[in-house]
Amino acid sequence: MNSIKSAAENPRLMAWRIALGISLFAWFVKSKDQINLFFQGPDHAIRHHTLLPDWLCSPVVGGVAYFTPVLCFLALRAHRAVWLRLAGLTYAACSLVMLWHVQSYNDATHLTAFYLGLWLAWWAGRVERTDAGSYWHGIALAIGIISLCWLGGGIGKLTSEYWAGEPFYHLYFMDKSQFPFSWMRAHLNQETIHTYAQWFSRTVVVVELVLATGILWPPRWAITASILALSGMVMISQLQLFSVLGSLMGLALAVGWLLKSEPNSTTTPT
Amino acid sequence: MKLFSSSPLFKAWSQGRPGFSAGLFYAMMGIVGVWSSGLLFVPAVVDATLQRMHLATSSFPAFAAQQISPAMYNFANQGWRAPEDVTLEQWNARNHDPGSYFNHFPVRNLTWFERDQVGPAGLWGYYRSRFQGRELHTKYRLEPSPEGGWNVIRVESKFSDELH
Numbered sequence: 390m391n392s393i394k395s396a397a398e399n400p401r402l403m404a405w406r407i408a409l410g411i412s413l414f415a416w417f418v419k420s421k422d423q424i425n426l427f428f429q430g431p432d433h434a435i436r437h438h439t440l441l442p443d444w445l446c447s448p449v450v451g452g453v454a455y456f457t458p459v460l461c462f463l464a465l466r467a468h469r470a471v472w473l474r475l476a477g478l479t480y481a482a483c484s485l486v487m488l489w490h491v492q493s494y495n496d497a498t499h500l501t502a503f504y505l506g507l508w509l510a511w512w513a514g515r516v517e518r519t520d521a522g523s524y525w526h527g528i529a530l531a532i533g534i535i536s537l538c539w540l541g542g543g544i545g546k547l548t549s550e551y552w553a554g555e556p557f558y559h560l561y562f563m564d565k566s567q568f569p570f571s572w573m574r575a576h577l578n579q580e581t582i583h584t585y586a587q588w589f590s591r592t593v594v595v596v597e598l599v600l601a602t603g604i605l606w607p608p609r610w611a612i613t614a615s616i617l618a619l620s621g622m623v624m625i626s627q628l629q630l631f632s633v634l635g636s637l638m639g640l641a642l643a644v645g646w647l648l649k650s651e652p653n654s655t656t657t658p659t
Numbered sequence: 660m661k662l663f664s665s666s667p668l669f670k671a672w673s674q675g676r677p678g679f680s681a682g683l684f685y686a687m688m689g690i691v692g693v694w695s696s697g698l699l700f701v702p703a704v705v706d707a708t709l710q711r712m713h714l715a716t717s718s719f720p721a722f723a724a725q726q727i728s729p730a731m732y733n734f735a736n737q738g739w740r741a742p743e744d745v746t747l748e749q750w751n752a753r754n755h756d757p758g759s760y761f762n763h764f765p766v767r768n769l770t771w772f773e774r775d776q777v778g779p780a781g782l783w784g785y786y787r788s789r790f791q792g793r794e795l796h797t798k799y800r801l802e803p804s805p806e807g808g809w810n811v812i813r814v815e816s817k818f819s820d821e822l823h
Binding site: 425426429431432433434435436437438439440441443485488489491493494497500503504507508511514520521522524525526528529530532533534537538540541542544545546547548549550551554556559560593603604606607608611633 | 662663664665667668670671674675677680681683684688691692696697698699707708710714715716719722723726727728729730731732733734735736757759760761762763766767770771773774775789790791804807808809810811812813
């Protein structure tokens with residue numbers, strides 16, 4: 390087993406910890422909702438779903454998959470690659486179960502966490518290296534994950550309803566109770582709000598598709614633009630989207646940390 | 660070109676080919692990216708993704724594989740819970756609340772809510788998702804399970820050209 394230098398001496402280890410730490414915080418930020426949903430009691434639980442195997446309807450399976458990543462907090466203090474890799478694989482495996490479980494398949498938190506977990510497991514084997522190859526592949530994979538999520542979000546909105554602003558009009562401008570949506574409803578007429586919703590929706594679609602090409606940009610541009618967009622989305626949603634976007638923010642900030650210490654050498658394979 | 664040459668992808672590959680595990684990682688993301696892009700060009704991908712949104716995929720493995728494809732706020736999705744059992748055609752003929760939008764997976768209005776207020780007769784759920792003219796309609800039944808709790812049964816799914 391490899392023992393790794395401390396995070397203060399090793400920016401790769403620090404980047405690993407930044408990514409996991411922010412993602413875990415985001416994962417558990419909705420714990421109260423998850424507990425309420427998973428543990429409604431046997432009289433309210435879903436026993437069977439037409440598509441899913443019954444074990445993916447079990448509240449016990451869901452609860453275990455949701456809470457097991459608590460153990461990954463221990464890896465934030467670990468110095469051995471094997472523990473880092475185990476934490477990454479555990480996080481990815483739990484995320485995958487959550488993506489399939491009847492109580493959580495709809496929550497994109499687990500999708501972003503799944504990719505982050507895979508990246509952590511892969512990067513764990515590279516934190517003790519100093520070669521430029523693994524360094525740049527690590528950055529490319531991290532930014533690739535972020536770009537992939539922008540791509541999936543953007544392409545699925547290329548439909549007339551999103552171009553007309555209809556879903557966002559209902560989901561945000563009519564349904565959200567916080568500022569600025571509550572203020573708009575109190576001070577603007579429906580037609581004006583609809584126009585704002587339309588331009589908001591078009592902006593979201595265009596920004597997502599532009600950011601999907603971030604893998605082809607200079608890395609500082611790509612992560613700066615993504616962090617700005619992710620922060621904007623978190624603020625507009627009043628932190629409700631933080632659980633989903635936390636893993637992507639963690640990855641972007643980890644890349645930012647890595648970019649402070651670019652290696653000069655070109656050596657070992659990745 | 661200069662812009663691209665400073666991208667991490669270019670810098671990484673100019674250092675040499677990735678190892679096996681990194682290659683697998685790139686391949687997985689490439690497949691998912693191609694699948695996502697297929698929404699624009701391949702009708703079968705549109706149908707499969709609409710079915711995924713309604714948990715109406717033909718098999719669990721097909722659904723499970725699709726679940727790693729990002730689909731945040733995809734499609735125009737609407738869903739309603741109702742106490743009455745009607746056909747999809749009858750439901751669509753009615754004038755519905757236009758505000759019942761869901762960012763994704765509209766079926767969650769049966770699976771992701773606190774069911775303590777649901778009576779012993781259960782409920783029906785009616786769902787509609789649209790993408791570039793293609794529209795999927797699905798009807799669900801939330802019924803009491805003999806073991807206690809609830810069963811979520813998909814009654815039928817039809818694309819708009821299959822509705823009478």
